Amino acid sequence: MSLLQNSLYVEERPRLALTLGDPAGVGPEVILKALAEPEFAQSYDVTVVGSQAQLTKTYEQLCQCCRDNFANPEKLKILDINTEDTITTGIGNAASGAASFAYMQAAIARTKSGEFDAIVTGPIAKSAWKAAGYNYPGQTELLAELADVTKYGMLFVARSPHTNWTLRTLLATTHIPLRQVADTLTPELLTSKLDLLVECLQHDFGIAQPRIAIAGLNPHSGESGQLGREEQDWLIPWLEKERCDRPKIQLDGPIPPDTMWVKPSQAWYGKIGTAIAADAYLALYHDQGLIPVKQLAFDRAVNTSIGLPFIRTSPDHGTAFDIAGKGIADATSMKAAIQLAAELACQRISSRSFMQIGSSDSCASNSHSSLATSH
Numbered sequence: 215m216s217l218l219q220n221s222l223y224v225e226e227r228p229r230l231a232l233t234l235g236d237p238a239g240v241g242p243e244v245i246l247k248a249l250a251e252p253e254f255a256q257s258y259d260v261t262v263v264g265s266q267a268q269l270t271k272t273y274e275q276l277c278q279c280c281r282d283n284f285a286n287p288e289k290l291k292i293l294d295i296n297t298e299d300t301i302t303t304g305i306g307n308a309a310s311g312a313a314s315f316a317y318m319q320a321a322i323a324r325t326k327s328g329e330f331d332a333i334v335t336g337p338i339a340k341s342a343w344k345a346a347g348y349n350y351p352g353q354t355e356l357l358a359e360l361a362d363v364t365k366y367g368m369l370f371v372a373r374s375p376h377t378n379w380t381l382r383t384l385l386a387t388t389h390i391p392l393r394q395v396a397d398t399l400t401p402e403l404l405t406s407k408l409d410l411l412v413e414c415l416q417h418d419f420g421i422a423q424p425r426i427a428i429a430g431l432n433p434h435s436g437e438s439g440q441l442g443r444e445e446q447d448w449l450i451p452w453l454e455k456e457r458c459d460r461p462k463i464q465l466d467g468p469i470p471p472d473t474m475w476v477k478p479s480q481a482w483y484g485k486i487g488t489a490i491a492a493d494a495y496l497a498l499y500h501d502q503g504l505i506p507v508k509q510l511a512f513d514r515a516v517n518t519s520i521g522l523p524f525i526r527t528s529p530d531h532g533t534a535f536d537i538a539g540k541g542i543a544d545a546t547s548m549k550a551a552i553q554l555a556a557e558l559a560c561q562r563i564s565s566r567s568f569m570q571i572g573s574s575d576s577c578a579s580n581s582h583s584s585l586a587t588s589h
């Protein structure tokens with residue numbers, strides 16, 4: 215039960231917009247597989263934002279080729295965005311890019327106007343967006359632009375099936391060429407990412423005094439300057455200042471980037487107590503963070519945009535054009551993205567309610583174990 219306007223307690227299910235992603239990729243398939251979960255239909259108010267025709271085509275293909283359970287599109291709430299182009303399964307191009315872009319625009323506009331509590335995005339191909347004339351590094355930047363925010367971050371969240379421990383990894387830089395990374399990283403950028411991360415850990419994940427591990431940039435964190443100077447020149451002084459400015463936050467680092475992932479992986483598999491690992495890891499560039507995340511949790515990690523005025527999650531995988539239409543795509547990461555979006559939305563609705571009258575009732579809870587509150 216949750217508190218809504220006018221101080222009434224009513225049943226409330228978080229309202230989720232699920233964008234189809236690139237219609238030529240595995241987005242439609244993983245959405246139909248995920249929405250076959252009976253608990254999702256009961257606990258969440260889901261609207262798929264995409265193409266009714268594409269969902270029906272995917273459903274018919276899947277019914278012919280495999281035995282898994284799929285949601286029947288006829289029974290789903292669908293916001294049909296007709297882009298009038300022919301889509302070829304497995305081929306991302308200007309037509310599929312224009313379609314996935316239009317789904318995102320519709321979902322964001324309606325979320326901003328209050329129709330949805332959260333957006334879960336299916337995977338898109340950046341190259342297909344570019345072919346359609348939309349030059350964005352990814353969905354995150356479109357979300358930030360349309361939400362009018364300049365400070366935002368890409369956080370990956372994955373709960374271990376072995377220990378329930380949650381790995382959280384924020385990327386300080388994202389979709390830029392490797393050769394630009396060292397010049398893009400600055401003390402100001404890292405402070406801004408740390409602000410976002412601390413705020414998110416405290417308010418969305420309920421960790422009042424988080425411990426955050428921060429990677430170095432160079433091998434062995436520069437080996438006292440012998441293997442790269444960024445750590446000595448500014449990263450270590452920056453960390454010392456941050457420790458003074460944030461006495462309640464434990465900041466570890468700069469940790470040599472290869473060894474930073476040893477403890478999280480041990481905590482993931484239960485080889486050490488989960489209390490020994492950090493609450494979050496700050497990786498300085500895309501592959502420094504995402505190689506370990508995908509190694510440990512490709513089937514279940516969730517990409518979360520932080521700093522937006524609404525919740526956004528997405529599976530960690532991409533369009534997988536190579537397997538689209540074959541019925542073999544794993545929907546676990548999409549399921550986790552839907553679940554996390556719902557939990558975070560409930561968390562925000564509860565805290566708004568709490569601010570209004572001092573109640574901490576949460577919205578219609580689901581029986582899945584919580585990604586948002588497992589430390």
Ligand SMILES: NC(=O)C1=CN([C@@H]2O[C@H](COP(=O)(O)OP(=O)(O)OC[C@H]3O[C@@H](n4cnc5c(N)ncnc54)[C@H](O)[C@@H]3O)[C@@H](O)[C@H]2O)C=CC1
Nearest residue numbers: 336337338339340341528530531532533534536537543544
């Ligand atoms: N959230 C998003 O919108 C994301 C989009 N992408 C985009 O996706 C496109 C393809 O990127 P790739 O690097 O090839 O990554 P990818 O994740 O699409 O595929 C990598 C490998 O994993 C497999 N795979 C992916 N998802 C799977 C699933 N659900 N079940 C079983 N196997 C799966 C694929 O078949 C492929 O062998 C690119 O345009 C990239 O930008 C990539 C990551 C996230």
Ligand SMILES: NCC(=O)COP(=O)(O)O
Nearest residue numbers: 351352353354355517528
């Ligand atoms: N590697 C993560 C990714 O590609 C997702 O990016 P975005 O579309 O969520 O910005």
